[in-house]
Every structure is written in structure tokens, then in C-alpha cells.
Amino acid sequence: MLQRLRENKSTQGTLLALPTTVWLFILLIIPLFLTLVISFGKRSPDGNVIYTFTLNNYIRLSGYTTDCPDGQATCFDPLYLQILGRSLSLAFNTTALVIIMAYPLAYFIARAHPKQRNMFLFMVLIPLWTNFVIRVYAWMMLLRKEGAINIIIGWIANFLHIPFQPFEMLYTPGAVLVGMVYEFLPFMILPIFTSLEKIDTSLYEAAADLGANSIKTFLRVTLPLSMPGVVAGTILVFIPVMGTFIVSDILGGRQVILVGNLIQRQFLDARDPTFGSAASLILMIMTLIVTYFYTRKFGFGEEIVAA
Amino acid sequence: MTSEFAVEMRDVVKRFITPEGSEMAAVDHVTMQIKNGEFFSMLGSSGCGKTTSLRMIAGFEWPTEGEVFIEGKPMGHTPPFQRKVNTVFQSYALFQHMSVFQNVAFGLEMEGAAKDEIEKRVKRALEMVQLTGMERRRPKQLSGGQQQRVALARALVKTPDVLLLDEPLGALDLKLRKEMQLELKALQQQLGITFIYVTHDQEEALTMSDRIAVMSKGKVQQMGTPVEIYERPSNKFVADFIGESNFIEGKIKSLSGNEACVFVPSLNAELIGMPISDGLVKGEEVTVCIRPEKIHIAEKNAVNQNMFRATVTNTVYIGVDTKVFVDAHGAKLKVWEQNRISRLDPKSFYTVGQEIWLMLMPENTLVLKKD
Structure with missing residues (x-):
């Protein structure tokens, strides 16, 4: 038996892939299938699922509803489409801002003296040791009307004898953006750092030797060679930003509702798992579409993954 | 330019x-x-x-x-x-x-x-x-x-x-x-x-x-x-560093013009007519330097000058050359002999323990300050 296994390469392969297959099945395929089935179901009055086949949940997401105020049969309410659009544009903005902020930082760390480099990397990682929710609450303390930022600006204004009204920063789209950028910055810094650090210093010297000043060296050598890091970081940031609900929940209040919040509320508040499932699938499809086109253009940042 | x-x-x-x-x-x-x-x-x-x-x-x-x-x-x-x-x-x-x-x-x-x-x-x-x-x-x-x-x-x-x-x-x-x-x-x-x-x-x-x-x-x-x-x-x-050399420690016994007579204690002999560089004086400790391929091996003492008796301690055949390692009154020297003839006959090699004569040509040697 063992002897036969030793000779049979394809059986070996199947056996080796078995644990992974089982895990994937339990953790990915079955839940996804359940979500799909439930999304076609109907909510019972007590918040359970009636298994049937109806497209109502999807139609509701697209904005058409039978629950009209002035007695019409159907009417259009763009609420859910707005939420989807807001989520998408926030994810784009967050990713773009994170790239702009992370690149110089990663560049600085990669070029620092090896001893300091480890310390800087350590400092980037330290926030990740604290619970995600607590860190978002910290931002609430900073941003709210009586928060640290307003107090400090107030002191300065007072000192300069300028009349000062505290800024309304909390529960605005801006606050959510700040929170998102803060949360996901390390996930961009690390892959960019890795790709920058891998660039052989003799390449910079070669560029200088061939007549490139530091700006041209950066644009023609450093930037293209660090693109795999940017691509990998973008994937690591964009996908979770699309689905997260904690940041918008705490810093956006009822003002900034994202798909993540919508889904969460369907399951926990509205007790409508069928609509929540449909929204989840739509979120997944949207993310997949964006990621698909992005990776088709830029790849997965393979060199980072390979390293 | x-x-x-x-x-x-x-x-x-x-x-x-x-x-x-x-x-x-x-x-x-x-x-x-x-x-x-x-x-x-x-x-x-x-x-x-x-x-x-x-x-x-x-x-x-x-x-x-x-x-x-x-x-x-x-x-x-x-x-x-x-x-x-x-x-x-x-x-x-x-x-x-x-x-x-x-x-x-x-x-x-x-x-x-x-x-x-x-x-x-x-x-x-x-x-x-x-x-x-x-x-x-x-x-x-x-x-x-x-x-x-x-x-x-x-x-x-x-x-x-x-x-x-x-x-x-x-x-x-x-x-x-x-x-x-x-x-x-x-x-x-x-x-x-x-x-x-x-x-x-x-x-x-x-x-x-x-x-x-x-x-x-x-x-x-x-x-x-x-x-x-x-x-x-x-x-x-x-x-x-460049190539290989034999170094023999000695002392300048006498000088005449650009030539020196160097006494080598290890060989208990004098090297006559050695060309010297500037700045060397009588009585100075020097290193006599000679390339292994520039030492001649003779079966018997022919010229009587700058020749020493030595015993073969090892021979190594490396294709182009044969490396001959010898012991001359305790001084270990290496001599490269070019294989100008076919070495197929084992008798063409020196045997270990064989007594031979080494000849140092003055123009092939260098007398350097000891450092």
C-alpha cells in the first residue's frame, strides 16, 4: 500500500492537497453557498429565513421598492445605490491617500541606516498590537467637538486673539476617510518597503553613473522597481476597506453608511439575513470586478509575493 | 584632451x-x-x-x-x-x-x-x-x-x-x-x-x-x-603576491658597485655578484628573492659559483610544469621545471631523496631590504 503510494505521483498530489481542499470547502465554499441560497430567500415576520427563490432582495438593492409612501405600485429610492457608490469612492480615495502617504515613509525607512530601519519598522507595527476598535475610538477622542484637536486649535486661536468655533469633524465623511487611512497605512508601508529594500544600491549608482540626477533616478529606476510593492499594498488595502464597517460606524455615525454597515445592520438590527446576504454578494462581486481589472493591468505584485 | x-x-x-x-x-x-x-x-x-x-x-x-x-x-x-x-x-x-x-x-x-x-x-x-x-x-x-x-x-x-x-x-x-x-x-x-x-x-x-x-x-x-x-x-x-617566490634570508657581506656578495646562513654559503637596489649597505639584513622557474637544477656542480646541494623532498606534475620541492641545508625551496620533454617515462622525474644541485643566476635574483 505504502509502496504503491510512493510510486504514484498523482495520488501523492491529491493526498497533499486534501487538507487544503477540506479547509477551503468548510471555510469558503459552504458559507458562500449558504449566503447565495439565503440571498434568494424571504424574510419571515420573526426574522427567520424562508427558503424559496425570489429576486426581491436584489431588486430592492437596485433601488426599486414596493413599499411606497404615496400608494404607488413601485417607486425608485436610490438609497442603496448611494451606499454602494459611497463605499466604492471611499475605497478609492482611501487607497490613493494611503499610497501617497505610505510611499515617502517606506522610502525613508528603506534608505535609513540598518539599525534605525528596524526601529522605524517596529514603530509602524506597534499600533497593530492594539485592538482595531480601540484605536478607532482614540480617533473619536481626537476628532470630536471637545476633542484634543479642537482644544489645541482653540488654545492657539485664543493666544492669537482670533475668535474660534470648534470644528465639527466627527461624523463626517472626512472623519471616516482619516480613520480608514490611519487603519490601513501599515498594510501599504510594509510591501512598498519590501520592494524598495530589495533594490540593489548599485542600480542607483549605475543610474547616476549614466547621467541621471536624483529625480530622474527616482522616476526611471526606483519607482518602476518598487511598483510590485504598490500593487500588493493596493490589493491589501482596497479589499478590506470595501468591506469594513467599524470605522464608519464609530467615526461616521449615522451620517456615513457604507455597504459594510448596511450588511451588519441587516443581520443585527433589521434581522433580515436574506437582504444582508444579497448585499454581501453584491459587495463581493464589486470588489472582485475592481480587483480583476486592476490585477489584469498591474499583476499581483508577484515579485513581493515571491519574495 | x-x-x-x-x-x-x-x-x-x-x-x-x-x-x-x-x-x-x-x-x-x-x-x-x-x-x-x-x-x-x-x-x-x-x-x-x-x-x-x-x-x-x-x-x-x-x-x-x-x-x-x-x-x-x-x-x-x-x-x-x-x-x-x-x-x-x-x-x-x-x-x-x-x-x-x-x-x-x-x-x-x-x-x-x-x-x-x-x-x-x-x-x-x-x-x-x-x-x-x-x-x-x-x-x-x-x-x-x-x-x-x-x-x-x-x-x-x-x-x-x-x-x-x-x-x-x-x-x-x-x-x-x-x-x-x-x-x-x-x-x-x-x-x-x-x-x-x-x-x-x-x-x-x-x-x-x-x-x-x-x-x-x-x-x-x-x-x-x-x-x-x-x-x-x-x-x-x-x-x-604576484606569482610565487623563494625567499632566502641573508646579510650583505661586501659591496662592489651594483653588485653584492650575500652570505646566507641557512645555506652556509655566499651568493656572489647579486644585483642590488639603492640604499642597501654593508652588513644589512636582506631577503634574496628568486622565482621558482628561474632556478636551474643540475645533476652535478658545474660552475662552482652560486650552486648548492639540495635534496628532493617531493615532485608534483601539473601538466605544463613539474613542481620540485627541495631542501637545501634546511632551507625549503621550490623549483618549477617546464615539461619540455614527454614525461611518460617515470624515470624522467626526480625521485624523492635524490641529491641535486641548484644554480641561482645573479641576473634572476633580487636582493630586497628585509622587512
Whole structure:
């Protein structure tokens, strides 16, 4: 038996892939299938699922509803489409801002003296040791009307004898953006750092030797060679930003509702798992579409993954 | 060309701070003058300061003291991209995200050359290094030797006054390296550009160079043509580093003109008519240095002068030569005998324990100050 296994390469392969297959099945395929089935179901009055086949949940997401105020049969309410659009544009903005902020930082760390480099990397990682929710609450303390930022600006204004009204920063789209950028910055810094650090210093010297000043060296050598890091970081940031609900929940209040919040509320508040499932699938499809086109253009940042 | 010298290093010192925090002079008061159109090599083992010297000429490092001149102009802190020198790096330092064409064109684009001119010059440069047809390949798709040629073309396309080469053949296998040595030399002669070549391989330096600077511990030990370096090493370090040497300790017994009589205690004999360099005085302790291939072995004492009895302790056949190790009154010497005749007959070798005579010709020996 063992002897036969030793000779049979394809059986070996199947056996080796078995644990992974089982895990994937339990953790990915079955839940996804359940979500799909439930999304076609109907909510019972007590918040359970009636298994049937109806497209109502999807139609509701697209904005058409039978629950009209002035007695019409159907009417259009763009609420859910707005939420989807807001989520998408926030994810784009967050990713773009994170790239702009992370690149110089990663560049600085990669070029620092090896001893300091480890310390800087350590400092980037330290926030990740604290619970995600607590860190978002910290931002609430900073941003709210009586928060640290307003107090400090107030002191300065007072000192300069300028009349000062505290800024309304909390529960605005801006606050959510700040929170998102803060949360996901390390996930961009690390892959960019890795790709920058891998660039052989003799390449910079070669560029200088061939007549490139530091700006041209950066644009023609450093930037293209660090693109795999940017691509990998973008994937690591964009996908979770699309689905997260904690940041918008705490810093956006009822003002900034994202798909993540919508889904969460369907399951926990509205007790409508069928609509929540449909929204989840739509979120997944949207993310997949964006990621698909992005990776088709830029790849997965393979060199980072390979390293 | 405004200056007789393509590159000049005047009393250059480069100090680094070691990780332990102390100062170390990687280059210690080096003065070199490299003539226009010369193939000049810096030869030494790792850490001798040759690469640091090259990097200071390229502009990647700045001297702590002293000055580097290129075409007679002091370089000071001139950055690399403003110097008319180009470098071929040890690791080639090719841009992996660019094709061969783009790599070679990079330097010309930086000059702001016109598109059709770039195309023409890149084409010519790739022809020169026999890489025509490889334009669209990526460096990763090329063999080590081909990558080496791309690096060469990328530097040469800029038509530098001086080409700096930092152990460019180090990563190639022996056969390819030998081919490339001759090719590089031919290319240098054809282009008439000054080449400054850093290597730790003495044979490479001797094969290609017009002049060699032998370096050790940040200092130039000797500068001269390959023949001068090999035949007249100026100190024991050079004699030992370049090729192989026998060293015999002795004392000057008497002087007459440029010749000395040296008493060698280990042989209990006198060496007569030894040519000496300046500055040696009677009674001084000296080292007599002779190359293994320059000692003659005789079956019997024929001339009576500068001949010693010795016992064969070992023989090693290495194809071209047979290495004969002998013991002369306790002095261990090595003698290379060229295999001019077929060695198929085992009797053609000396046997261990055989008594022979060694003859040292005065013109083949060097008397050096003992250090």
C-alpha cells in the first residue's frame, strides 16, 4: 500500500492537497453557498429565513421598492445605490491617500541606516498590537467637538486673539476617510518597503553613473522597481476597506453608511439575513470586478509575493 | 584632451568609520597617474583599497583628503552624473525592468540625445559587444556573459574618456573569462579609451594591462608594467603576491658597485655578484628573492659559483610544469621545471631523496631590504 503510494505521483498530489481542499470547502465554499441560497430567500415576520427563490432582495438593492409612501405600485429610492457608490469612492480615495502617504515613509525607512530601519519598522507595527476598535475610538477622542484637536486649535486661536468655533469633524465623511487611512497605512508601508529594500544600491549608482540626477533616478529606476510593492499594498488595502464597517460606524455615525454597515445592520438590527446576504454578494462581486481589472493591468505584485 | 593624464589621484586618503566606531583608512595616501589611452589595472586582494579608489574616481565616494583629477580638472564633490567617466559594475547593475535596448539607451536619454541618434548609437554599441538581435530581451533572459556585454555596451555608448571596470569578469567561468580578457583588451585598443580595471586576479592584470598598481592595505606597493612588476618586484609583498617566490634570508657581506656578495646562513654559503637596489649597505639584513622557474637544477656542480646541494623532498606534475620541492641545508625551496620533454617515462622525474644541485643566476635574483 505504502509502496504503491510512493510510486504514484498523482495520488501523492491529491493526498497533499486534501487538507487544503477540506479547509477551503468548510471555510469558503459552504458559507458562500449558504449566503447565495439565503440571498434568494424571504424574510419571515420573526426574522427567520424562508427558503424559496425570489429576486426581491436584489431588486430592492437596485433601488426599486414596493413599499411606497404615496400608494404607488413601485417607486425608485436610490438609497442603496448611494451606499454602494459611497463605499466604492471611499475605497478609492482611501487607497490613493494611503499610497501617497505610505510611499515617502517606506522610502525613508528603506534608505535609513540598518539599525534605525528596524526601529522605524517596529514603530509602524506597534499600533497593530492594539485592538482595531480601540484605536478607532482614540480617533473619536481626537476628532470630536471637545476633542484634543479642537482644544489645541482653540488654545492657539485664543493666544492669537482670533475668535474660534470648534470644528465639527466627527461624523463626517472626512472623519471616516482619516480613520480608514490611519487603519490601513501599515498594510501599504510594509510591501512598498519590501520592494524598495530589495533594490540593489548599485542600480542607483549605475543610474547616476549614466547621467541621471536624483529625480530622474527616482522616476526611471526606483519607482518602476518598487511598483510590485504598490500593487500588493493596493490589493491589501482596497479589499478590506470595501468591506469594513467599524470605522464608519464609530467615526461616521449615522451620517456615513457604507455597504459594510448596511450588511451588519441587516443581520443585527433589521434581522433580515436574506437582504444582508444579497448585499454581501453584491459587495463581493464589486470588489472582485475592481480587483480583476486592476490585477489584469498591474499583476499581483508577484515579485513581493515571491519574495 | 587637456591633460597628459586621464586620471590622477593626488595623495588621496579615504577613511571610513567601522561598525565598531573606530576609523579605518581604506585608501591611505594613494598617488597615481593614469595616462590617456592606457589600460591601467589596480591589483590586490579584497580590502586593499582598489575598489574604493575606483569609486572615488567614479564619484560614488569622495576622498577624505587629497584630490582626484579627471582630464586635469579637480573633481572635488562633483556628482557621478557630471563626470565623463562610466563604470562597469561587478554585479553588472542592469535595470531588470528594462530591455537590453532600453538599458543601453538609458545613458543617452539622460543626455537628451535625439531618438534616431539614440537608436543609431545603441545599435552600434550592441554590434561592438556582439549582441545584435538581443535588443528586446530582458537582462534576466541573458547568460552571465551576455549580461556582462550589456553592461559594457551601456557604459561605452556614452563614449566616456575613461571606462572604470570593477572586477567585471569575476562572475564568469574561467574559459569565458579568458576570452573576455582578450576581447576587452582588443576593444580598448580599438577605441583608444582609458580603461581603469580593478581585479584580484593577477593573471588577468598581467594579461591585459599596460601598467599595474599593486595595492595592499590601502597603499600602492608598486606601480609598473607587467614585466617590471613580475621581474623586478620592489618589495617582498609584491614578490610574494604576484606569482610565487623563494625567499632566502641573508646579510650583505661586501659591496662592489651594483653588485653584492650575500652570505646566507641557512645555506652556509655566499651568493656572489647579486644585483642590488639603492640604499642597501654593508652588513644589512636582506631577503634574496628568486622565482621558482628561474632556478636551474643540475645533476652535478658545474660552475662552482652560486650552486648548492639540495635534496628532493617531493615532485608534483601539473601538466605544463613539474613542481620540485627541495631542501637545501634546511632551507625549503621550490623549483618549477617546464615539461619540455614527454614525461611518460617515470624515470624522467626526480625521485624523492635524490641529491641535486641548484644554480641561482645573479641576473634572476633580487636582493630586497628585509622587512
